[in-house]
Amino acid sequence: MSGYPLEPAALGLRESATFDRATIAAIQRAAETGVYDIRGGGAKRRLPHFDDLLFLGASMSRYPLEGYRERCGTDVVLGDRHASRPLHLDIPVTIAGMSFGALSAQAKEALGRGASEVGTSTTTGDGGMTPEEREQSKYLVYQYLPSRYGMNPTDLRRADAIEVVLGQGAKPGGGGMLLGQKISERVAEMRTLPVGIDQRSACRHPDWTGPDDLAIKILELREITDWEKPIYVKVGATRTYYDVKLAVAADADVVVVDGMQGGTAATQDVFIEHVGIPTLAAIPQAVQALSELGLHRRVQLIVSGGIRTGADVAKAMALGADAVAIGTAALIALGDNHPRHAAEYARLGSAAGFYDDYQDGRDPAGITTQDPQLAARLDPVDGGRRIANYLRVLTMEAQAIARACGKAHLRNLEPEDLVAVTIEAAAMARVPLAGTDWVPGQTAGGWL
Amino acid sequence: MAPLSDPATATLAAGTPAVPHPATAADGERLVTVDLATSSVRALNAELHAPRAARYEVRHPRGAHALAVGVHAPLVIDIRGHAGYYCAGMNDGATITVHGNVGTGVAENMMSGLVRVRGDASQSAGATGRGGLLVIEGSASMRCGISMKGIDIVVGGDVGPMSAFMAQAGRLVVCGDAGDGLGDSIYETRIYLRGRAGALGADCVEKPMRDEHRAELADLLRAAGIDPVGEYDPARFRRYGSARQLYHFAAHNSSAY
Numbered sequence A: 001m002s003g004y005p006l007e008p009a010a011l012g013l014r015e016s017a018t019f020d021r022a023t024i025a026a027i028q029r030a031a032e033t034g035v036y037d038i039r040g041g042g043a044k045r046r047l048p049h050f051d052d053l054l055f056l057g058a059s060m061s062r063y064p065l066e067g068y069r070e071r072c073g074t075d076v077v078l079g080d081r082h083a084s085r086p087l088h089l090d091i092p093v094t095i096a097g098m099s100f101g102a103l104s105a106q107a108k109e110a111l112g113r114g115a116s117e118v119g120t121s122t123t124t125g126d127g128g129m130t131p132e133e134r135e136q137s138k139y140l141v142y143q144y145l146p147s148r149y150g151m152n153p154t155d156l157r158r159a160d161a162i163e164v165v166l167g168q169g170a171k172p173g174g175g176g177m178l179l180g181q182k183i184s185e186r187v188a189e190m191r192t193l194p195v196g197i198d199q200r201s202a203c204r205h206p207d208w209t210g211p212d213d214l215a216i217k218i219l220e221l222r223e224i225t226d227w228e229k230p231i232y233v234k235v236g237a238t239r240t241y242y243d244v245k246l247a248v249a250a251d252a253d254v255v256v257v258d259g260m261q262g263g264t265a266a267t268q269d270v271f272i273e274h275v276g277i278p279t280l281a282a283i284p285q286a287v288q289a290l291s292e293l294g295l296h297r298r299v300q301l302i303v304s305g306g307i308r309t310g311a312d313v314a315k316a317m318a319l320g321a322d323a324v325a326i327g328t329a330a331l332i333a334l335g336d337n338h339p340r341h342a343a344e345y346a347r348l349g350s351a352a353g354f355y356d357d358y359q360d361g362r363d364p365a366g367i368t369t370q371d372p373q374l375a376a377r378l379d380p381v382d383g384g385r386r387i388a389n390y391l392r393v394l395t396m397e398a399q400a401i402a403r404a405c406g407k408a409h410l411r412n413l414e415p416e417d418l419v420a421v422t423i424e425a426a427a428m429a430r431v432p433l434a435g436t437d438w439v440p441g442q443t444a445g446g447w448l
Numbered sequence B: 001m002a003p004l005s006d007p008a009t010a011t012l013a014a015g016t017p018a019v020p021h022p023a024t025a026a027d028g029e030r031l032v033t034v035d036l037a038t039s040s041v042r043a044l045n046a047e048l049h050a051p052r053a054a055r056y057e058v059r060h061p062r063g064a065h066a067l068a069v070g071v072h073a074p075l076v077i078d079i080r081g082h083a084g085y086y087c088a089g090m091n092d093g094a095t096i097t098v099h100g101n102v103g104t105g106v107a108e109n110m111m112s113g114l115v116r117v118r119g120d121a122s123q124s125a126g127a128t129g130r131g132g133l134l135v136i137e138g139s140a141s142m143r144c145g146i147s148m149k150g151i152d153i154v155v156g157g158d159v160g161p162m163s164a165f166m167a168q169a170g171r172l173v174v175c176g177d178a179g180d181g182l183g184d185s186i187y188e189t190r191i192y193l194r195g196r197a198g199a200l201g202a203d204c205v206e207k208p209m210r211d212e213h214r215a216e217l218a219d220l221l222r223a224a225g226i227d228p229v230g231e232y233d234p235a236r237f238r239r240y241g242s243a244r245q246l247y248h249f250a251a252h253n254s255s256a257y
């Protein structure tokens, strides 16, 4: 006897594709509790993604660069359209905005340390700037969100760039939430809220609506900071072509587009899975908008949502991004979902590789928590080292691909270097299906 | 509203240059006049961020946006005319008087200081303000005090709908009426209203006026330049605040969310 339990299928049982086990469990949970599921992370469903693209390495018609000898540049300048002090980053991989509140102060500090070590930027989040992250971050982007928690002009002047957040890929059209377990005294004080309440942050900015107002808001932020800082506008990917055009019309220096795979600290599962478009579908729309305005590369494009490897970085850049941002992958690099916490995940009703209860504040890895004991598990210095290592690997992987495509700088990667292995990805990314010259959806007149 | 004392104004030199030059005011304090008919908003704000004088007067504002934003010194600034959006935005310590009306978001996110509007204010007056006092002698439009976080706001006239939406801390005093949705999803801000309220917003309720509330209201009125007697006796005001029923997510609140 093999000792393996019999698979249900071997007994003639058949699982419904429509009512699969996860769906059944979700219905049962809803019926039991009467509340919807709130969780962290990004969309879990399978979506057309960077995995569906491949690079055409050089051979006869193109020639490659020598792997360990010939230079392949990685630096990027962000925000030189209007700002007197644009950011000049050594690598095009940045750390996305994640709030102090969602993350512990130690985790924020670790992200700052890691990013600074490799010469890239990190970003505050919905909850203000902590002194720890400011001190440890060489380049710190300060988010300007609808909630304006902790917003103040001193931090604005201390920032290296300002990111006006309209939305996030995980929840375009939704505000943030932070549940009571994570509203510790320090978090409450920074946000001017009572300790322990379930906090809902606003989904719309309190003092502007629409692109014409946003232009005036950006003017105000520039005036407050004497036109020194680059101003980013971050949108969740939905009507990306129009949103990017309007962000540029409002005078953004940099546009950040976050696809639906992008992580969140706490959002309704139904929102994460059903609102927004995949990162892959958003990039060509953004690039088209910028190109039509004659501003591709003048207004920089940062892409986020599901970036995991140097291949993802290279593909995003080949499609026209100037840089990328990472959230979830950075948390994993810090130790999120590590098998060494298996027993503790099990006690929380989860498992390594599945843990997404960032809203709960009981993270065994000490990252998405405000519990002092759990947070103390993460050493910011060691965490910083891991982040720096991971960022280096992403960069070297992207360089390896760029050299193979004969590019002396990551930014020289282009759509022409790519093909798609699925029709969906070919249509979304607007590159040919591998082995064909077929770009689904492309007409003689263009895309629209 | 009771007449308020005008800050002393000095005589101005005629023919203001594009880049302001300090002049000496009658009271001996250095006064700089910036005439926006010939100078730019950028030059004005740059000067206010690295001030060479303690007092400033802005002439011909002509509804320009972002006037006197990000000031972080205890300057006295008089704007002679109407201002556009975000006038006195993020003020930290200055005393700024607008002798006219203001557009959206006056004194948004103020940290400290005093902003006084002699006329009316558009939407989102004092939005997200964290400290200081905003006085609007006329009326304020929708969303006055939205998301306020510690600022005090005194409005001589009425406020529009959805005022004090998601207001977190600080006090909002309204001497006239308030539109519908007052204090919707309010946290810990206290609202004092002399006139009538429309339909109250979700989770906003009337609360009893106790001695400490009458005392704090009298102080706020006085700080705004209003004598808290007679027509403005705190006894004529009612207090509104949070019922704190939406502080925790619960299925039975689904219609309120």
Ligand SMILES: Cc1cc2nc3c(=O)[nH]c(=O)nc-3n(C[C@H](O)[C@H](O)[C@H](O)COP(=O)(O)O)c2cc1C
Pocket (backbone or CB within 6 Å): A040, A041, A042, A096, A097, A098, A099, A102, A103, A124, A125, A126, A127, A143, A165, A167, A168, A169, A234, A258, A261, A262, A263, A264, A265, A304, A305, A306, A307, A325, A326, A327, A328, A329, A358, A368
């Ligand atoms: C724990 C966590 C907290 C986040 N907090 C914020 C935030 O405060 N503001 C924001 O704009 N985005 C926030 N995000 C989204 C990230 O900025 C970013 O858009 C997203 O993580 C990118 O996708 P990725 O996670 O697949 O890398 C958060 C994401 C995570 C995972």
